[in-house]
Structures are given as C-alpha cells and as structure tokens.
Amino acid sequence: MFRTQQQRRDLCKKCPVARVADILGDSCTLLILRDLLEKPRRFSDFGNSLSGISSRTLSNKLKRLEKDGLMVRKELAGRISHVEYALTKKGVALHDVIEAMRKYGKKYL
C-alpha cells in the first residue's frame, strides 16, 4: 500500500481515514505518539519504552512526524546537548484516536 507517491496521493485525497493511515500506518510511529501524548520525551527515552528500537529507525520516524507537523524538536540550552520532542496541537489532537485504540485494545485484545 502507498507504494508509489502517486498512489499515496490518490488514496489520501479520497479519504480521511487513508490520510490518518498514511501517518499512523505503522506500529512504531503509533507507539512513539502514544508516548509523546503522555509527556515530552528525549531521544533516549524511547529506547526503553519501545523495546530497543534502533537509533536509526527512531531518527527516521521522528523526522517524519516533524515533517508532518505533528511534533516539534526543541533544543534546550545547557552544557550537554539536550533535545526534547513534544507534540504540536495537530499531534495532540490524535489523542482521541489513540484513546479509541486503547479502549478497543483493552476490551477485545
């Protein structure tokens, strides 16, 4: 699915579910969002909760989320490098989706 960019555009144009699917459509991103909804995180925080996701993959997913405007990267001042990732309004709005998922998961899975 969404193999070519054209195909992706076509399907996304037609349906809002497809547009969300385009962003949520992989479990990894979903779990990152789940964590960020709770509170802002630092790069290394994800390593633990996501059961050893590789830094490469994490980096890629975060870039995608930032590009899509769901999340912002903040460099905080200090002697050592300190970066924080936090959801934007657009990202926080996914709360309802994630909660619907959590509710379903609890009840049926």
Next chain:
Amino acid sequence: MFRTQQQRRDLCKKCPVARVADILGDSCTLLILRDLLEKPRRFSDFGNSLSGISSRTLSNKLKRLEKDGLMVRKELAGRISHVEYALTKKGVALHDVIEAMRKYGKKYL
C-alpha cells in the same frame, strides 16, 4: 517494530495501544477494515477501492484479519464461486477507532 515474535508479544502484553497497533499498524489493513465497516465485500470489490492492491497482498491481509477473529469468510452457494467477507462483532467494534481517525483526518489533514 514487531520484528520478532518475541518482541511483538512483549510489547503487546504491556499496552492495549500496541495490541491495536499490531493489527491496524499498516495502512492496507486499515483501509480494508474501513470498507468492511460499511458493508460486506467480495474479494474483487477491494481491488477497486484500494487502488489496485495485488491479489497476493489482499489475500494475505484477509487471512490475517480472519485469524485475528475480526472478520469471517463466507462461501455463498451458487453455480459460480461467490465469497463474502464480513466483520465479526470484534471487527465491528473497531468502528470507534476508524471513526476517530476519519474525524481527525477530516479536520487536520
């Protein structure tokens, strides 16, 4: 994510969102569910709405959905082979998730 079976089990055990992610976590499956929520479908129905998904992929996704108990395959009597796919109760319950996604997609994407 969910690269090994063990990893998948571990993450799924911890969090309901992860469990839903395990099923919904790819756009293709999601769109199949979207269609099935509307009404039962036949194999070839998906080819159109999913913009040319290959029969191989479609077959695999349907099998997974059936295995997970979200959907049942019904062979209907008749001279020519006629199969229908319909959601189970567990599948229909995903309505809220999909609708939350639709709402979000409409508003923000």
Next chain:
DNA sequence: CGGCATCCTGTCGGATACTG
C-alpha cells in the same frame, strides 16, 4: 470468480561504528 505459486525487486530496519 477467488484465489495460489513463483519469481524478483525495493524498502525497512537492525548492527555497528563514529562524531560534535
């Protein structure tokens, strides 16, 4: 119509090592 078998390629993502 509703698939399955085979082949083959692209992409994802882990492992490892390195940097400012």
Next chain:
DNA sequence: CAGTATCCGACAGGATGCCG
C-alpha cells in the same frame, strides 16, 4: 547526549501466470 553513516539481510509485496 543525540544523533549520522554505512553496510547488509529479511521480508513485504508487485507482476505474472495458472487453476478449480
């Protein structure tokens, strides 16, 4: 700490052809 670079294997999934 927060990544980037490179390499490489696994696998998803398209294309094609065939079958009951």
